[in-house]
Amino acid sequence: MSDRQKHIRNFSIIAHIDHGKSTLADRLLEKTGVVSAREMEEQLLDNMELERERGITIKARAVRLVYRAKDGEEYIYNLIDTPGHVDFNYEVSRSLKACEGAILIVDAAQGIEAQTLANAYLAVDNDLEILPVINKIDLPSARPDFVKNEIEDIIGIPAEEAPLISAKNGTNIEDVLEAIAHTIPAPSGDEDAPLKALIFDSYYDAYKGVIIYIRVIDGKITKDTTMKMMANGKEFEVVELGYLNALGMTPCQELCAGEVGYVTASIKSLKDTSVGDTVTDKFNPATEPLPGYKAVQPMVFCGLYPVDGARYDDLKESLLKLQLNDAALIFEPETSIALGFGFRCGFLGLLHLEIVQERLEREFNLDLITTAPSVIYKITKTDGTTMNLDNPTNLPNPSEIASMEEPFVSATIMSPTDYVGNIMELCQERRGVFIDMKYLDETRVSIHYDMPLNEIIYDFFDDLKSRTKGYASLDYELASYKESKLVKLDILLNGEIVDALSFIVHTDKAYARGRRIAEKLKEVIPRQLFEIPIQAAIGNKVIARETVKAMRKDVLAKCYGGDITRKKKLLEKQKEGKKRMRQFGTVEVPQEAFMSVLKL
Amino acid sequence: MNAGLYFHIPYCVKKCDYCDFYSVNRTDGQKIYFEAVRKEMEGYRGKRIAVDSVFFGGGTPSVADPMELAALLEQAREIFSFSSDTEITIELNPKTFHREKLLIYCNSGVNRISMGLQSANNDELSKLGRIHTKEEFLSSYELLREVGFSNINTDIIYGLPDSDLHSLERTLSFLRELDCEHISAYALTLNDNSPMYRRGYRFPDDDGVYEQYRLVCEMLSGYRHYEISNFVKQSESPCRHNLKYWQRAPYLGFGAAAHSFFEGCRWSNPEDIHCYVQGIQQEIQPEKEKVSQEDSFSETMMLSLRTDKGVKYADLPQGFYEKNRKLLEQFEASGYLTMGENGFRLTEAGFFVSNSILTALL
Numbered sequence: 001m002s003d004r005q006k007h008i009r010n011f012s013i014i015a016h017i018d019h020g021k022s023t024l025a026d027r028l029l030e031k032t033g034v035v036s037a038r039e040m041e042e043q044l045l046d047n048m049e050l051e052r053e054r055g056i057t058i059k060a061r062a063v064r065l066v067y068r069a070k071d072g073e074e075y076i077y078n079l080i081d082t083p084g085h086v087d088f089n090y091e092v093s094r095s096l097k098a099c100e101g102a103i104l105i106v107d108a109a110q111g112i113e114a115q116t117l118a119n120a121y122l123a124v125d126n127d128l129e130i131l132p133v134i135n136k137i138d139l140p141s142a143r144p145d146f147v148k149n150e151i152e153d154i155i156g157i158p159a160e161e162a163p164l165i166s167a168k169n170g171t172n173i174e175d176v177l178e179a180i181a182h183t184i185p186a187p188s189g190d191e192d193a194p195l196k197a198l199i200f201d202s203y204y205d206a207y208k209g210v211i212i213y214i215r216v217i218d219g220k221i222t223k224d225t226t227m228k229m230m231a232n233g234k235e236f237e238v239v240e241l242g243y244l245n246a247l248g249m250t251p252c253q254e255l256c257a258g259e260v261g262y263v264t265a266s267i268k269s270l271k272d273t274s275v276g277d278t279v280t281d282k283f284n285p286a287t288e289p290l291p292g293y294k295a296v297q298p299m300v301f302c303g304l305y306p307v308d309g310a311r312y313d314d315l316k317e318s319l320l321k322l323q324l325n326d327a328a329l330i331f332e333p334e335t336s337i338a339l340g341f342g343f344r345c346g347f348l349g350l351l352h353l354e355i356v357q358e359r360l361e362r363e364f365n366l367d368l369i370t371t372a373p374s375v376i377y378k379i380t381k382t383d384g385t386t387m388n389l390d391n392p393t394n395l396p397n398p399s400e401i402a403s404m405e406e407p408f409v410s411a412t413i414m415s416p417t418d419y420v421g422n423i424m425e426l427c428q429e430r431r432g433v434f435i436d437m438k439y440l441d442e443t444r445v446s447i448h449y450d451m452p453l454n455e456i457i458y459d460f461f462d463d464l465k466s467r468t469k470g471y472a473s474l475d476y477e478l479a480s481y482k483e484s485k486l487v488k489l490d491i492l493l494n495g496e497i498v499d500a501l502s503f504i505v506h507t508d509k510a511y512a513r514g515r516r517i518a519e520k521l522k523e524v525i526p527r528q529l530f531e532i533p534i535q536a537a538i539g540n541k542v543i544a545r546e547t548v549k550a551m552r553k554d555v556l557a558k559c560y561g562g563d564i565t566r567k568k569k570l571l572e573k574q575k576e577g578k579k580r581m582r583q584f585g586t587v588e589v590p591q592e593a594f595m596s597v598l599k600l
Numbered sequence: 601m602n603a604g605l606y607f608h609i610p611y612c613v614k615k616c617d618y619c620d621f622y623s624v625n626r627t628d629g630q631k632i633y634f635e636a637v638r639k640e641m642e643g644y645r646g647k648r649i650a651v652d653s654v655f656f657g658g659g660t661p662s663v664a665d666p667m668e669l670a671a672l673l674e675q676a677r678e679i680f681s682f683s684s685d686t687e688i689t690i691e692l693n694p695k696t697f698h699r700e701k702l703l704i705y706c707n708s709g710v711n712r713i714s715m716g717l718q719s720a721n722n723d724e725l726s727k728l729g730r731i732h733t734k735e736e737f738l739s740s741y742e743l744l745r746e747v748g749f750s751n752i753n754t755d756i757i758y759g760l761p762d763s764d765l766h767s768l769e770r771t772l773s774f775l776r777e778l779d780c781e782h783i784s785a786y787a788l789t790l791n792d793n794s795p796m797y798r799r800g801y802r803f804p805d806d807d808g809v810y811e812q813y814r815l816v817c818e819m820l821s822g823y824r825h826y827e828i829s830n831f832v833k834q835s836e837s838p839c840r841h842n843l844k845y846w847q848r849a850p851y852l853g854f855g856a857a858a859h860s861f862f863e864g865c866r867w868s869n870p871e872d873i874h875c876y877v878q879g880i881q882q883e884i885q886p887e888k889e890k891v892s893q894e895d896s897f898s899e900t901m902m903l904s905l906r907t908d909k910g911v912k913y914a915d916l917p918q919g920f921y922e923k924n925r926k927l928l929e930q931f932e933a934s935g936y937l938t939m940g941e942n943g944f945r946l947t948e949a950g951f952f953v954s955n956s957i958l959t960a961l962l
Contacts, residue, residue: 520898528956529934529953529956550934550952552953553810554786554952554953554956555828555954556954556955557787561608561853562853562859563859564859564899564903565868567902571955571958576953
């Protein structure tokens with residue numbers, strides 16, 4: 001181990017959502033003087049507008065801190081931030097691959113939650129040293145000793161020495177900084193070996209092109225290096241490299257084994273780099289790449305269409321740009337009879353879907369229509385062939401289908417014992433299969449269910465929260481495919497199928513959902529000049545029916561004294577409103593109608 | 601085409617709670633206002649513009665000094681070229697005039713009266729903030745007849761707070777007994793922050809207002825329904841002045857908040873007495889907007905379709921019929937409009953959804 005490496009610590013912070021990850025990151029930045037109080041913006045690492053509003057970290061970011069420890073030595077801390085929501089688990093594992101250790105924050109009042117455990121296991125899987133930290137000790141309900149025991153009993157790591165902090169008030173942050181130096185191992189790696197660096201994130205900059213974030217494992221990269229991407233063989237001359245600071249980037253001459261930094265190389269094409277790839281030196285290449293990431297598996301799919309069909313190309317460009325920073329997002333062109341040209345997109349979960357949609361609307365100024373979300377179904381046809389279906393429109397004629405399978409997840413729900421009844425009821429309603437229930441202590445349980453994914457993607461999490469007063473936490477992972485009795489439910493407006501509203505549903509749920517959707521559409525479709533029948537149907541069989549009555553009154557009674565400007569303005573406003581509607585035959589459907597169905 | 605003159609008298613004893621037009625709750629300071637109106641009119645001297653209608657609107661013209669109105673008319677006759685049958689209308693409110701006032705109007709040539717009844721139910725009148733009762737309206741009306749006015753319009757409003765078909769029926773029956781020449785029936789339209797919304801009244805919903813509209817149409821079937829909100833006795837002619845608005849004929853508006861359409865331009869005066877008077881004194885001209893060819897078409901459509909004459913294809917852009925044929929036929933099949941050889945017009949059902957029809961066609 002080089003002397004340089006002895007003073008480097010690469011780590012992530014992992015936690016259940018809302019246990020204080022971003023707040024601790026801010027305190028670490030403050031205490032190490034990277035950011036002055038004046039520059040300190042709340043939760044600096046979460047620098048996307050959307051992240052701030054939702055209070056969640058979506059994208060991993062990295063920052064370099066310098067800390068003088070009590071032993072008099074100066075340490076370089078590379079903090080690699082990770083997302084906290086279950087949808088983004090794969091990004092957590094991506095960040096962890098670049099680290100030797102992880103700070104595991106546990107809320108002193110709430111104790112271990114489902115994602116505390118899931119993240120801790122991820123860290124263990126990646127051979128990381130875990131430094132437990134107990135946060136929010138300022139809360140009246142804090143039970144630090146109890147939580148220490150919980151960490152030891154449930155996760156199985158020692159917690160006696162765990163720093164007890166309040167990130168919010170800045171209490172005992174020094175203890176964390178000290179513990180990092182002592183607990184988390186320094187990187188090892190051969191500075192003289194051929195270059196091997198892991199791309200753990202990338203970012204598109206309008207001026208510099210693609211900026212890649214790397215962790216150098218072996219060797220070194222300098223300004224003279226000609227990089228070679230080991231997965232696709234592409235080569236690039238390094239233009240600039242350096243360290244990542246909280247407030248920007250600081251160029252340097254070289255990055256050596258154990259270090260974390262950024263590289264720019266006039267990489268123009270969005271597809272020339274991939275996160276998880278290994279960078280090596282063209283003239284002194286490594287023989288084997290680093291073990292890559294597990295390929296990300298999108299689990300939820302939906303169609304995204306521009307409200308204004310003319311903006312199809314803008315949507316495509318925007319998706320390409322987002323994809324650069326979001327390896328989990330996949331998309332391919334598709335056509336809808338109802339909506340025209342758009343894209344079928346794959347997401348990690350419903351939250352991921354919503355975030356992508358919101359980013360497209362905000363950052364790229366697009367108005368979008370989202371079709372009903374779907375999972376991937378496996379279909380065996382009567383002729384023996386099989387197909388994967390992510391778009392309900394493509395479902396073969398039922399007479400050609402021998403069997404259908406749907407994805408099940410293994411779901412873990414942690415909750416105070418008081419809500420066990422409510423949780424079981426909810427899981428039962430959602431076709432869950434009970435596996436087991438374990439008492440974590442006298443007051444808390446861990447409940448394990450196998451659940452169909454297509455039941456989880458429709459507001460399961462919201463429902464869980466509301467039935468447990470917000471106390472339950474959820475984690476899930478894809479488990480298996482199981483045969484299931486599924487049907488396609490179509491929605492007809494004025495007798496015409498609107499393909500964008502079709503979805504696949506379990507036979508037992510079809511009636512209830514069909515009815516709810518028809519009722520919801522009746523609410524959100526405004527009255528128009530003609531009566532609009534709304535029908536939910538399976539094949540030719542109508543299972544629910546509602547009617548939007550014809551409009552009776554839409555008139556300006558008075559144009560007093562020859563003032564026609566009011567009327568002109570009113571009509572202009574109405575015409576503007578029409579632009580946000582999609583026309584299906586004579587029926588105009590507002591964009592919100594698609595969203596509201598998605599939320600059911 | 602002859603022009604119409606409009607004079608805005610922005611004074612009220614007490615502004616009605618539903619009213620969204622410009623007026624003030626006082627009657628003083630009129631001298632300086634009328635001076636400004638006369639100065640504004642002077643700007644047209646020498647042009648000999650032909651005029652065949654005059655309308656005094658408000659506010660409440662009847663709260664103004666009648667001699668001021670007479671003076672305005674006298675001056676107008678000097679400046680403009682009045683046709684011998686010029687229609688001269690004044691809006692009155694019950695309880696704001698007496699016999700002497702009416703005689704002054706008469707002598708200065710006023711030949712048409714428009715008076716607000718709004719409702720024949722006294723509880724509804726008080727909810728609207730009107731200053732009169734049904735009985736007071738009736739005695740004012742009888743006085744008008746006594747003095748000799750033979751062309752009277754009565755305004756009513758439907759869709760009133762806590763109203764239903766029964767209360768409206770009472771108003772309409774009362775109206776039929778009056779046997780006035782002209783009736784304006786407006787659906788109550790409040791702006792979003794109207795104080796009336798804060799009083800816990802129950803307002804009929806759109807379907808309810810539509811039912812009331814049907815009742816109005818039905819009970820006034822002896823009248824010609826010549827515009828969305830206007831009815832005239834079969835034997836009488838529609839209000840010439842109001843028709844100018846729908847027919848895009850020229851009109852000149854004088855006074856605060858008055859609107860004009862003249863020589864292809866639209867403009868309006870400031871909605872504030874003080875600003876208006878100052879503007880006139882300093883000879884500041886309001887900004888005139890030339891109506892583009894495209895806007896003329898849409899104005900033609902939205903204004904003509906308010907009337908029972910409808911719109912002629914010849915007045916619309918070339919190819920309009922071919923382009924919209926399918927839609928027009930759909931509307932006709934649904935009973936919203938009637939197509940003729942040279943154009944189309946809205947039906948009574950079509951009138952009440954005219955905004956949506958216009959939005960579809962424009």
